Amino acid sequence: MSTLEDRLERAQRVSVGEAAAQGAARFVKAAEKEKLVDVVFARVGSPFGELLIA
Amino acid sequence: MPRARSTSVRPPPFQAFLDGHREEVYRFLTGFVGPHDVDDAFQETFLSALRAYPSLRNETNLKSWVLTIAYRKAMDSHRGRGRRAVPVEDLPEQPSRGSHAEDHALWDLVQALPGKQRAAIVQRYAVGLPYKEIGAILDCTEEAARQNVREALKKLKEMMS
Numbered sequence: 784m785s786t787l788e789d790r791l792e793r794a795q796r797v798s799v800g801e802a803a804a805q806g807a808a809r810f811v812k813a814a815e816k817e818k819l820v821d822v823v824f825a826r827v828g829s830p831f832g833e834l835l836i837a
Numbered sequence: 838m839p840r841a842r843s844t845s846v847r848p849p850p851f852q853a854f855l856d857g858h859r860e861e862v863y864r865f866l867t868g869f870v871g872p873h874d875v876d877d878a879f880q881e882t883f884l885s886a887l888r889a890y891p892s893l894r895n896e897t898n899l900k901s902w903v904l905t906i907a908y909r910k911a912m913d914s915h916r917g918r919g920r921r922a923v924p925v926e927d928l929p930e931q932p933s934r935g936s937h938a939e940d941h942a943l944w945d946l947v948q949a950l951p952g953k954q955r956a957a958i959v960q961r962y963a964v965g966l967p968y969k970e971i972g973a974i975l976d977c978t979e980e981a982a983r984q985n986v987r988e989a990l991k992k993l994k995e996m997m998s
Contacts, residue, residue: 785989786952787943787993787994787997788962788990790939790940791947791958791961791962792962792965793940794864794868794944794962794963795962795963797859797865798952799863799864799867799968800860802867803859803864803879804859804861806859806876806879807856807859807883808877809878809879810840810880810883810884813880813884815882816885819888830849
């Protein structure tokens, strides 16, 4: 028989990856709508130096 | 996605931050506000994080930082809205609540706990945070975080008996 703590800890083993990815996609759309995407950026190295990409 | 240079104090690109922490935030919010409200709370959390991100300096624990935002957003949302009945047929899937019906019932009881105790129990058991980190998020000591979890477990046992 599992304890209360065991039952609560089972939540850690359930995957939320897909739901979180869908939530992230909705967030990006909302950020675009609020014109906040200019700060969603990444800096990457390139043969020409560091580039800023959206 | 590139990695931040180890010598830099600049936070990683926001996209990398989002990718790295979205599951913990989603897991916390599902346990804290429930499956019906998790998507709105998730969006509000990351919009706030995005607005604050450019001014971040020397933040050493981005996970605690974003979970603190999530906690505050969820508390504000809960206070503003109050608890409301949600028709069962409107509830979406409950991905972080385990596959057993009795676990769903248990997480419904968690929803009835006071805010700080609820946050502590979700952070401890659903997210798996140490007490020190829970204390940092709830703005209390490590011992107070432990006490919140103890009180929450006691209340849950009372509700189940």
